[in-house]
Amino acid sequence: MRRFSVLSVIVLVVLALAVGCSPAVSPTVAPTAEPTTAPQATEAPQATEAPQATEAPQATAEGALPEVNVLEVKGDIISAGSSTVFPLSEAVAAMFRDEGYSGNITIDSIGSGAGFERFCTAGETDIANASRPIKDKEAEACRAIDREPIEFRVGTDALAVVVSSQNTFLTDVTMEELAQIFSSTAVKWSDVNPDWPNENILRFSPGTDSGTFDYFVEEVLGKEKQLLLDAQNLQLSEDDNVLVQGVEGSPYAIGYFGYAYYTENQGALKALAIDGVAPNKESVDGGTYPLARPLFLYSTAEIMKAKPQVAAFLNYYLTNVNTVIGEVGYFAASEEVLAASKQAWLDAMGN
């Protein structure tokens, strides 16, 4: 009988471990909810008072966007698209809610391609988030359902190429090396550079429907996605946290994703310099970092007119994005670019 009770205690301990383990890890593995809550908490006091007071008059002074009275905005907003834009949209949406917006903002993190699919083909979303410009084919699909897409550029991402912080042999790669590392021609690190260890390259890439994947293939692999998809030891996931966890786990792993996911996991990851240029504010603003890319929102004039809440949200987004963009982990677009986006908003609304 005593032996038996010992046994049941062991079973209980194992159970307790199972239960105890999962919450401890969820921050790293399932942070879809994290970006929303984290910025919200810190942003709330700052956002409600400071930006509104300073930004709004400034905007009108420039003759840019009309002031949004968030309290009067009613109705739901549906957006979907890039997982890279997702944390930024979440942060802006959190501010929008803090200012008194009472409707629901849906932001689905499903990849740029899928975002356009839902925006242009299914026609079910109000806003498409994208980490690459809309393709001609997608724009045509949009027009086919009477949606003329309008582009709003909201910021810049520096695509981070990351390795685990346990990795001792890599701090800097050239663009050519990067292409080889992510190609089927190389299996081991030593295949790319004889000075590197004779170990398998463990590759972690966003999935094939992701704008990040498209961008990387276009910029690094010369549009040959076959090279990457044929490679061994390749893990693909639309969930950037799967990639983060995978890269963290081995000194021989390498991956790439939006800079925000690197910022969130800086302790365990190391971002590589490319051609000697590390991703940071200076290199992105100065245009020297080779993998900097624009982030976009897309909507149409019809949607913005029919659903004033969408117009209000976009207005609010363009006006306030720079107060959170640094914290989220991306880089502010230049004044001219933001001004152009604001002008696009004004044109769409017909003022």
Added chain:
Amino acid sequence: MYIPSYRAAISAEYAKPTTAVKLKKKVRISESVIQTLLFLCGAISVLITLGIVVVLGRESLLFFASEEVTLAKFLGTFKWQPAIGEFGIWPLVNATLMTTVIAMLVAIPLGLGVAIFLSEYATPKQRSTLKPILEVLAGIPTVVYGYFALTFMTPLLRSIFGQNMVEVYNTASAGLVMGILILPLVSSMAEDALAAVPNSLREASYAMGATKLETAVSVVVPAAISGLAAAVIIGVSRAIGETMIVALAAGAGPAFTFNPFKAAETMTGHIVRISGGDLSYDSLDYNSIFAIGLMLFLLTLSLNLLSRRIVKRFREVYE
């Protein structure tokens, strides 16, 4: 006052033997309503199954009818990467079978051991304590098991076999944890099978001078073999269909490998990842997940049919 008169009525009935007895079945409306309802319940589950088969079949027909895909390519090549037109199903099937085999390596010995202990050795008190604990194990959501694999089993494997030997996502960890998940299923079905063996067999065995262990291993287990086989096969189909654990812990890239410490994606894991909201409805990728689903369905269906045959074929009937 009531009772005497009631009795009087009854005795009056009996007193009149000449009254014709109505033998015709009395029509009870409530009875037939209930019968119809119960029949509908049965019919609905059959219809749903048929509907699933039809949808799976139709969508996978679309997949196989497209120009880029042939059945030969589907079954004859060893690379799955729909985005570049590679449609060999084997990496996914192989990963599914690997996790299943690993899971069964855990679940069969442990499950049968538990079942034999519970039915042959345990006192009623031990039984009544151990069984609910096992059932708790069965009640844990599989997503919890998934994180258990990722955050407990994988680090454990990595500390035993070395960081560079074991990848962060690997089939061994997913399989081992899946074994724990399936353990209660196997053990409770196996225990039922063992408990159904009549006591007279055990007593006969003891009378021949067999020990308790000999009785359990050479008399009770063979007598219950059909039920045990069924338990194992049900466990296998559960393992093939299990999704959350492998989606979280086994890996996210189709890879044809027999190394359990490497990442590989199972059929269910692939469906989960691909259908995670990021697929165009008209694309080949989208149709491909139905083809994988059909493959899964055929696998588990054939296993279930097999288990029925085994039960029939090896069944020992006792009166």
